[in-house]
Amino acid sequence: MYTLCIHILLFPAFFSDRIFILTLYYPIYMNPVFSYIDYRLFLREYYEERKKTSRFFSYRYFAQKAGINSPNFLKQVIESKRNLTNQTIDKFSIALKFNEKEARFFRHLVFFNQAKSVQEKQEHYAVMLSMMHTVKEQRLTALQHEYYNYWFVPVIRELVNLYEFKGDYKKLAVAVTPQISVREARFAVKLLKRLGMIEQLPEGSYRQTDSAIISDSSVARMAVRSFNREMLRKAETALDNTPVEERQIFGVTVGISKECYNVLAAEMAAFRDRVIAIVNRDSNSDRVYQVHLQLFPLSRRLETGNDTEVQP
Numbered sequence: 001m002y003t004l005c006i007h008i009l010l011f012p013a014f015f016s017d018r019i020f021i022l023t024l025y026y027p028i029y030m031n032p033v034f035s036y037i038d039y040r041l042f043l044r045e046y047y048e049e050r051k052k053t054s055r056f057f058s059y060r061y062f063a064q065k066a067g068i069n070s071p072n073f074l075k076q077v078i079e080s081k082r083n084l085t086n087q088t089i090d091k092f093s094i095a096l097k098f099n100e101k102e103a104r105f106f107r108h109l110v111f112f113n114q115a116k117s118v119q120e121k122q123e124h125y126a127v128m129l130s131m132m133h134t135v136k137e138q139r140l141t142a143l144q145h146e147y148y149n150y151w152f153v154p155v156i157r158e159l160v161n162l163y164e165f166k167g168d169y170k171k172l173a174v175a176v177t178p179q180i181s182v183r184e185a186r187f188a189v190k191l192l193k194r195l196g197m198i199e200q201l202p203e204g205s206y207r208q209t210d211s212a213i214i215s216d217s218s219v220a221r222m223a224v225r226s227f228n229r230e231m232l233r234k235a236e237t238a239l240d241n242t243p244v245e246e247r248q249i250f251g252v253t254v255g256i257s258k259e260c261y262n263v264l265a266a267e268m269a270a271f272r273d274r275v276i277a278i279v280n281r282d283s284n285s286d287r288v289y290q291v292h293l294q295l296f297p298l299s300r301r302l303e304t305g306n307d308t309e310v311q312p
Helices: 039-053 059-066 073-078 086-095 100-114 118-132 140-149 152-159 169-175 182-195 218-241 258-280
Strands: 002-010 020-028 198-200 206-208 251-253 308-310
Touching (some): 039 100, 086 100, 118 218, 140 152, 140 182, 182 198
Antiparallel strands (some): 002 020, 198 206
């Protein structure tokens, strides 16, 4: 919640040397900047809230406070018609009355949204994430990022459901392939509990809940991409280190049309759902597996193509 301070001059009806200043404080009810992952959304909600509490507030007024010549600059930024630069970020921070910490977070938030590469986004979000952890209003998106950012966290979620885990973190860590540290096992259990994806029963063991991570935000999608990249590395390792009878890795190189691609994508989605249904009926699980599906181009758009099966 931010507070808007308005000073009003009060003076007698007749001329005198007495002037009184009445200070009124109107609360601005909105989430702190630390809880946003879209700076344009923050600016939009800030503008809307200020308009509710102050009739004189306008895009022109904000531009004046920010020292920006264009009266509609804020409007253009909110509508994604303009981006912010280092200089305008500083000016916005002044107009928004940010303290040093808020201004630093806002800077990384802007660069996170405007970044052109995944690596650049991850660098700025890493700073944002560390700052999110220091404020009370921590958002689920930060936890989602950690869930996908550490490949072993989903593995731990499955493992605690396979046997009666009651705090033996060494046994839990050894069960993961490749083996993780006891500290990482503790971290994973703690995170899963905070996300509500596992719960501890009265006798001390754990079980999965029905809670699930929804990866529909830009942050979650970025984290999922990082998770998939790590799992592809695990698949590469499995080619050499896992016996053939304990893994299934195969592929086919094909020439297809856009229409065929859409059909295959739908088939893959349906197969994924069937896998989930089969797994849910399995009552004797004793090992955690990763099922991964890929379909990606190996050439530019061509007229025709030949099928070639590949069996590693």
